Amino acid sequence: MFQSFESHSSPDQGPPRLALLRARLAEMGLQGFIVPRTDAHQGEYVAPRDERLQWLTGFTGSAGFCIVLPDRAGLFIDGRYRTQVKAQVDLAAFTPVHWPEVQPGDWIRNNLTAGLVGFDPWLHTADEVEKLEKALKDSGAGICPTRTNPVDQIWLDQPAAPLGRVFVQPEALAGESHGVKRRRLAEALRQAGQRTAVLTLPDSICWLLNIRGADVPRNPVVHGFLLLHDDARAELFSTPAKFDAAVRAHLGPEVTLHPPEDFSSALRGMTGPVRVDKGSAPLAVANILREAGVEVQWGDDPCRLPKARKNAAEIAATREAHLRDGAAMVEFLFWLDREAPKGGLTEIDVVQALEGFRRATNALHDISFDTICGAGPNGAIIHYRVTEQTNRPVRAGELLLVDSGGQYADGTTDITRTIAIGDPGDEARECYTRVLQGLVAISRLRFPKGLAGRDIDALARYPLWLAGQDYDHGTGHGVGAFLSVHEGPQRISRLSEVPLEPGMILSNEPGYYREGDFGIRLENLIVVEEAPAMGDNRSHLGFETLTWVPFDRRLILAERLAPGERDWLDSYHAGVLKRLGSRVGADTLAWLRRACAPI
Structure with a gap:
């Protein structure tokens, strides 16, 4: 496990x-x-x-x-x-x-x-x-x-620094070589009149060099710092023992590896101007440079937007990862529907079963975060993590919230479904339907180019606002390509000012939580794409849905759905059956046909 x-x-x-x-x-x-x-x-x-x-x-x-x-x-x-x-x-x-x-x-x-x-x-x-x-x-x-x-x-028994193995992310999945990436970003540095950029974010370093690591649980990243020079050379400061001969050969002669303790002295020997990201680099980096008389220029991490704008190869790989993960989720939901009515299941049982279905794909590298599995009132704890002390039975008449994901070499997944265990009552159905309407609103959206997450966040909340309800988290976060499940700068949030661009992957996850009673969250991953021309041919963007797993029809009040919402939901469920029907077992397929029937 x-x-x-x-x-x-x-x-x-x-x-x-x-x-x-x-x-x-x-x-x-x-x-x-x-x-x-x-x-x-x-x-x-x-x-x-x-x-x-x-x-x-x-x-x-x-x-x-x-x-x-x-x-x-x-x-x-x-x-x-x-x-x-x-x-x-x-x-x-x-x-x-x-x-x-x-x-x-x-x-x-x-x-x-x-x-x-x-x-x-x-x-x-x-x-x-x-x-x-x-x-x-x-x-x-x-x-x-x-x-x-x-x-x-x-902290006398503080653990040692991590020593996770570094491995190569194949170019077929990355979409381009790290040499091409380095040269493109180096050209941007030259145009800005900057000699070097300091990279401190592990996912930026991994994306740039087409490597992955194991220094952080659930996220395949390596700890280190990197200096990218204007001639496309790179100096990586990370524990050399993590890098075997194959990875060193992949990095090649233009990427030199140094122990992390050499980073500060390397900064002191720099020739400026040096780009430092004011919002992500430690203050110590700028302080060391300035104390050495090196000019610091504030600027975004140069990998920030290129990493967020997934290329065609990354998107194609991510689609496949979601189909594989979706089939595992469907097998899990069929199992849950069969086992929960018998009684005896606990939250830990559910988490272990779900991980087992993902492991059965023979492609799971890791889970993308600790599964959030909240039964009844535990579902109202937004980032609940079940322990032996908090483990709760899955009881009839309650909701079960399951937020989970997988790390695969071809993509990172993140999905939430809220499931009825028996009959949870009409109030739960009303709240579930409002949350679903919010997810559908984002899924169907067309919007003018240049809008940011803050400009569309309210659309997911509107059905809840009409009932005097809301949720205390953003509607969506960015997601990496076999990288961090929470990736910036893209997000759907009242705070996000970053314009959404084609290739950005985001979650779409409205929710509603009633402390001491239940929690509801529904989540699909979506990717920004160019919208087909229509109307007066203004440039618009929209979303392609990446996640294909049915919603619990027992919790949907169909009469509350507008015709467009109903059409989207029926089309989505038809798409689930079409994409996953050949990927699941015969008994599961029979269940899936029922789960995906028109509303």
Whole structure:
């Protein structure tokens, strides 16, 4: 099994660890310290060594941070985790803070009258630090970088740095060689008058060099830093032991490999201007360059948009990955429909069965994240992870929310289905239907070129808004091609200002959650494409659906659907049957025909 079910949260350890940290801060002459969830690569998913926030507080979410002061410790969490945090931390020691509604600078101003709050400059971007400094201007409090991380100093059994094996991503799946990619990006550097770009994001480095790794659970990336020069040469700073002869031969003579401890000295020897991404590179990178007299120019990671705009080979491979994964999901849903009425299933049973169906494809590299399987009230915990302690029976009369995905060499999948176990009642059906209508609205959408995720996010929420309901997460995130299941910069969110472009893969996942009762989320992956000409021939974009798995017809109130929604749903289900019918067993096919019957 890829997924395990032990609890990684230790709320009882929070207070003594917090006391140790405060004692260390006092020795350093600091009034506070910021403990982020991220690592030096600004990763959402981090290696065990970098789980500082979890180690200190017990909170296991994928986003957030803690600001420790002498008399209080604010744990900043967004809407996805406001239910989860209550069960994972000692609320007498840590105070949950609703973020981004409350910004860290404002919170420090209100809770610290004088003194300095430290931060590790390798764990924060220049953008973050600049906003904090601006917010604290003219206050008695300030922030300052530390030479060492005080959490690392008190974490005596901190795991070692990861040493995952690096392997090659074939050009047939990547769509072009890493030499072609490097030369194209180097030309852009020359046009900008920049000598070098610093890459710090693992998925950018993996995309650029057509490699994959195993340094982070669920995400096939390698930790490292890379210098891309204007002559297309690249210097990669990563533990050499991870790279075997085949990978070194793949990289070739234009990519030189150095140990990570040489990175800082290499920065000091640079000739500027050097491009640094203000929003993703550690502040320490810019500080080292400036201290050495090297000119820094802020600019986006040059891989950011090319990586997001999948080429034809990547999209074709991703389609195949979704068909394979869709067939595994259909086998799973047939199994669940057969077994759940018998009673006796638990959330862990469901997770293990689903992983088994994916493994049976003989193509599964890993799951793309720990499966979220919430029965009844656990479905309302948006990023719920079942453990032996929380494992709940799958009971009749309840909803079961299953959000899961697979990592395959040809693509990354992410799908959510909410399933009726017995009869969950009309209220659940009404909420499910509204969520489905939101997904259909995004799926059917045509929109003018130049619009960003924020311009279309409301369309998924409109059916819920009519009923006075909403959900506290974005409608969609970007997805990589056998890379990170959460990929920027593309997303469907009120906060996203990045224009959507052809080739960008996104999730389409509206939801509704009633704490203590049930959760509903439905998710397909979609890819932006040129829309066929019509009307006055303005340039429009639309979405191609990548995910093909039936929705639970038992939860759909057909009379609430508009004719266009009903037509889309019937067409989608016909497409599921056409694409997957030959990929599943005979008994499953009979079930699939019923599941895909017209509404």
